[in-house]
Amino acid sequence: MEKKIFIGAAWPxxxxxxxxxxxxxxxxxxxIFSRFSRLCGYETLMVSGTDCHGTPITLEADKxxxxxxxxxxxxxxxxxxxxxxxxxSFDIFTATLTENHHKITQEFFLxxxxxxxxxxxxxxxxxxxxxxxxxxxxxxxxxxxxxxxxGQRADQCEKCGRVLEPGQLINPLSNLTKKPVILxxxxxxxxxxxxxxxxxxxxxxxxxxxxxxVYEETISWLKEGLKPRPITRxxxxxxxxxxxxxxETLRLEGSENKRFYVWFDAVIGYFSASVEWANKNNRDWRxxxxxxxxxxxxxxxxxxxxxxxxxxxxxxxxxxxNLNLPYFPCxxxxxxxxxxxxxxxxxxxxxxxxxxxxxxxxxxxxxxxxILPENKDSDFKWKEFEQKIxxxxxxxxxxxxxxxxxxxxxxxxxxxLNKEIDNEIKNKIENTYFKVRKKLERxxxxxxxxxxxxxxxxxxxYLEKNEPWKKEKKDSEKIIFNSLLVIVNLSYLLNPxxxxxxxxxxxMINLEEINYQIGKDQFKINFEExxxxxIADYQPLFRKIKL
RNA sequence: CGCGGGGUGGUGGAGUAGGACCACGCGGGUCUCAUAAGCCCGAGACGCCGGUGCAAAUCCGGCCCCCGCAACCA
Numbered sequence: 290m291e292k293k294i295f296i297g298a299a300w301p302x303x304x305x306x307x308x309x310x311x312x313x314x315x316x317x318x319x320x321i322f323s324r325f326s327r328l329c330g331y332e333t334l335m336v337s338g339t340d341c342h343g344t345p346i347t348l349e350a351d352k353x354x355x356x357x358x359x360x361x362x363x364x365x366x367x368x369x370x371x372x373x374x375x376x377x378s379f380d381i382f383t384a385t386l387t388e389n390h391h392k393i394t395q396e397f398f399l400x401x402x403x404x405x406x407x408x409x410x411x412x413x414x415x416x417x418x419x420x421x422x423x424x425x426x427x428x429x430x431x432x433x434x435x436x437x438x439x440g441q442r443a444d445q446c447e448k449c450g451r452v453l454e455p456g457q458l459i460n461p462l463s464n465l466t467k468k469p470v471i472l473x474x475x476x477x478x479x480x481x482x483x484x485x486x487x488x489x490x491x492x493x494x495x496x497x498x499x500x501x502x503v504y505e506e507t508i509s510w511l512k513e514g515l516k517p518r519p520i521t522r523x524x525x526x527x528x529x530x531x532x533x534x535x536x537e538t539l540r541l542e543g544s545e546n547k548r549f550y551v552w553f554d555a556v557i558g559y560f561s562a563s564v565e566w567a568n569k570n571n572r573d574w575r576x577x578x579x580x581x582x583x584x585x586x587x588x589x590x591x592x593x594x595x596x597x598x599x600x601x602x603x604x605x606x607x608x609x610x611n612l613n614l615p616y617f618p619c620x621x622x623x624x625x626x627x628x629x630x631x632x633x634x635x636x637x638x639x640x641x642x643x644x645x646x647x648x649x650x651x652x653x654x655x656x657x658x659x660i661l662p663e664n665k666d667s668d669f670k671w672k673e674f675e676q677k678i679x680x681x682x683x684x685x686x687x688x689x690x691x692x693x694x695x696x697x698x699x700x701x702x703x704x705x706l707n708k709e710i711d712n713e714i715k716n717k718i719e720n721t722y723f724k725v726r727k728k729l730e731r732x733x734x735x736x737x738x739x740x741x742x743x744x745x746x747x748x749x750x751y752l753e754k755n756e757p758w759k760k761e762k763k764d765s766e767k768i769i770f771n772s773l774l775v776i777v778n779l780s781y782l783l784n785p786x787x788x789x790x791x792x793x794x795x796x797m798i799n800l801e802e803i804n805y806q807i808g809k810d811q812f813k814i815n816f817e818e819x820x821x822x823x824i825a826d827y828q829p830l831f832r833k834i835k836l
Numbered sequence: 837c838g839c840g841g842g843g844u845g846g847u848g849g850a851g852u853a854g855g856a857c858c859a860c861g862c863g864g865g866u867c868u869c870a871u872a873a874g875c876c877c878g879a880g881a882c883g884c885c886g887g888u889g890c891a892a893a894u895c896c897g898g899c900c901c902c903c904g905c906a907a908c909c910a
Contacts, residue, residue, distance in 0.1 A: 299910065307910090314910035345908085427907085502841045506904085509840050590910030591841090591903085622841085623903070623910065633908060659860090662910095664849095665842055666903055673847065676861065684873050692870035700869080735849075739859065746859095749874055758869040765869095829871060 290582045291808065294326040294333045295613065297559040298377075299589035300340035300385065303364040304349040307371055309639045309669060310590075310631050313624040313657050318734055319588035320377045321658065322619070324785035325729045327378075327805035328812045334577050336562035338383035339365055342527040343551030344425050351428075351465060357526045361386065367642070374645050375654065376788050381566040385528075385558050389568075393561040394554045395531040397604065398520070401480060402539065406607045408481050408517055409541065416473035417463045422546065423475055423523030424463055431458035475523055476542040478530075480553070482515035485603040489515070492602055492614055498731075499598075500664065503620050507598040515599070520553040528554045556601040559587075560612070577613070584616040586732070594620045619732040622662035626669050639669065648834050651787040652678050658738050658786050671836055679833045681742060686779075687831040689748050693772040694798065696757060698824040700765070705773075707766040708819070714771040717747050718778050718814050725782060726812060734786075741782050748775045770819065777818050781811060793830055799823040 298319040301307060307316075319335065326333045341361045350357045365384065372382055383390070401407050415429045416422070461470050482489075490511050497504060521530060521541065527548030532540055541547060560578065567574040577583050587597050597618045605612045623630075629637050645653050656674045659681075660667045697703065721744045728737040752772060757765035777800070784791040784803055792802050800818055803811065 301910080305908080310910050312910095316910095348908090506840050510905090513839075592905080592910065595905075621910075625903095630903095631909065635908095660848070667848080670847080673860085676847095680860065683871065688871055688873045690870095692874080694870095696869050739849085742859080752869075753867080753875045756867090756869085831871085833871075 290580075292331050293577060293580060293583040294323075294331045295563070295577045295583055295585045296323050296326070296333065296335040297585065297587045298335065298337040298379075299587075299593055300338055300555050300558055301368060302343065302345045303339045303341055303361050303368065303384075304345045305364065305633065306367060307641050308631055309626075309641050309644060309653075309657065310624045312375065312641050312653070313661055313667075313669075314590040314621050315588040316372070316375065316377050317654055317657050318619060318621060318661060318732065319586075320375070321734050321785040322586060322588070322729065322732060323378050324788065324805075325812070328781065328784060328803070328810075329726075330806065330808050330810045332807045333380075333805075334563065334566065335379050336381050336383075336559060336566060337379055338381075338385065338558055338562055339368055340551065340555045340558070341365075341384055341386045342548070342554060344427050344524070347425075347524065347526050348427060371641055371645075374642060375650055381562050381569070383558075383562045383565055385554060387561070387565065389565050390554070390558060390561040391528045393564060394528045394549060394557045395534070397557050397560075397608065398478075398549065398553075399531060399534055400609070401604070401607045402535065404607055404609050406481055406484055407520075407539075408479050409476060409539065410479050410517065410519075411474050411476055412519070413472045414475045414523060415461055415463075415470045416475075417466065417468065417470045419466055419468045420463070422525075423473070424465075424470060425522065425524060428464055429458065429461050429470055430464050431461035477519050477547070478521045478541065479517035480520045480603070480607070481517040482600075482603055483517065485606055486511070486515045488606050489599055489603050492606070493598065496616070499618065500620065502664065503594060503598065503618060506594055510595055510599055515603075518600070520550050521547045522550050524548050527551065552596060552600065553604070556596060556604065559601075579611055580613065583613055585613050587615050587618045589618070589620055591620050591622050594618070617732065622664065622666045624657075624660070624662050624667055624669055627671070628668055648674075648678070649831075651789045652682065652831070652834065655682055655738075655787060658734055661734050663733065663735055675834060675836050678831070683831045683833050685742065685749070686745050687829060689745055689752075690776055690779075690794065691827070691829060692752065693748075693769060693776060694824050694827060696765075697769050697773065697822070698827065700758075701762070701769060703823050705766045705770050705819075707763050708770050709767045710774070710816075711751075711767065711771040714747075714751060714774060715814070717744060718775060721782060722778075722813055729785070738786055741779070741786075744775065744782070745779070748772060751775075773819050773822060774816070777815055777822070781815065790830055797824065797826070797828065797830075799825075 296319055299315045301311060323333055323335045346357045346360050350360045372379065414423045417424050462468060463470050493507050493511065523546060525546060530541065530544045530547055532544055563577055564574045589597055597615055602614050605614055626637050626639060631638055656677050659677060721740055724740050725737045755768045757768040780791045780795050795802060799821055
């Protein structure tokens with residue numbers, strides 16, 4: 290049976306513009322991986338969408354005095370534009386607002402309920418008598434009962450760092466109305482992870498190929514022991530609880546004012562988006578979700594780690610439907626800007642759309658790819674951005690291509706009679722494919738890119754060593770033939786990283802755009818296309834940038 | 837002492853006991869097919885303190901710093 294790849298990229302909240310941290314954290318890595326997978330000939334399904342629920346959205350709405358829906362409407366088009374701009378190869382990019390998603394989330398819940406993984410539990414929550422509703426922790430502030438700091442949020446004191454439980458705030462106020470709030474009992478569903486602990490643990494221990502720190506972090510959570518985790522909260526924005534389908538004795542008190550917790554519904558989006566894709570394309574979601582030859586890759590930032598290595602696998606296992614579990618969670622650390630955390634309020638931010646439009650998509654993709662926070666936090670530096678683009682993209686790659694193509698066109702009249710393969714070059718290209726494939730299978734993007742640039746360097750050395758400009762025509766043809774071999778293969782090797790470059794280069798040398806044909810492995814040395822190379826109008830592929 | 841991950845030239849990485857390596861950047865030289873590009877040479881580093889070893893970036897102990905779990909946030 291044919292190997293398939295499923296790719297789930299984290300779902301961005303629609304409560305603000307996306308900055309380059311989002312690009313580095315999951316959008317660019319997942320796109321590199323998806324293009325690589327497609328080049329290898331695997332049928333690939335890549336899904337994501339906007340996460341429209343949760344307190345980040347309602348907070349933003351309350352701050353602006355509008356409805357959550359207005360916030361969603363404001364930011365959704367911008368995110369869609371960004372994805373199109375950077376050519377992120379999603380097969381579907383949907384939203385958690387869809388009817389399909391709400392229905393499937395409810396079905397997930399009902400199956401967990403039926404299978405005995407859901408329990409009801411009462412907890413104490415802050416309640417505003419004035420507004421007649423429960424308030425999430427982030428809406429309540431007061432004095433910390435440990436250190437006495439004023440104006441602290443109900444979940445944690447910033448001053449002393451202590452995590453606060455309900456009731457540990459003195460004189461709690463609603464930060465919407467600034468009126469007092471009280472503690473009141475409230476009824477919620479919990480997903481009882483203690484019942485899933487053994488199965489999750491067995492699953493995790495079978496996956497020692499994860500990044501070391503991802504595996505260790507997950508194991509440390511398991512060692513502490515999993516506890517029931519609330520899946521509903523008192524909020525009027527989100528997926529409703531399907532009361533009609535719940536036996537009366539199991540219903541929640543006041544459930545019409547409760548919604549599923551955003552962590553619970555957001556990850557189900559990976560599945561619901563797949564179903565939506567299947568329906569729209571007349572396909573069967575089981576090909577990707579109930580298929581032992583389908584490997585599931587997920588891309589996210591480290592704050593999402595545990596949701597993808599424990600909570601989401603638990604939700605899947607609890608379905609008891611034999612659904613595919615995550616095979617490789619590609620977790621990235623964080624990207625900083627000149628040593629500081631991104632912060633909208635302090636103006637430490639680079640808007641993904643602005644930088645792409647100003648300096649070029651592949652330019653940004655290239656720099657970000659070379660500094661991805663794969664195993665530890667990394668830093669975006671403007672100076673380095675300029676240096677890397679000018680030094681590597683332009684001087685190394687762009688110039689190599691230009692010196693070969695111009696020579697081929699002007700000195701050899703777009704024709705080669707001597708097509709003798711130089712084994713040294715052939716081996717270097719084959720070796721690069723081999724090593725890059727190994728690396729990309731493990732989502733090691735930085736070192737893959739580095740290896741490809743080593744090949745380009747070899748190309749420049751090859752020209753320097755053989756000096757075609759000093760040779761007789763027959764000899765210089767051989768040198769240029771082998772240099773063109775490098776160039777054609779760069780259009781494949783670099784395709785996952787720099788799709789526009791790959792497309793533009795191929796167009797310029799009279800080759801058709803790469804077609805990701807299912808079942809055909811194109812991630813290997815290609816000799817045939819050199820015959821077809823003709824250069825009419827030469828245009829430099831990269832230009833130096835100046836900040 | 838809450839738990840987990842991390843700290844190697846200016847920058848980013850490789851290296852789990854025996855010559856500290858690679859890329860970019862920097863300094864110098866050189867070719868001229870090419871986008872003042874290319875190629876060659878050079879300088880420059882193991883967070884701090886202590887321990888074990890013939891020998892420590894690597895093993896052990898203590899400390900400091902950064903990040904996540906857990907703020908506007910991937």
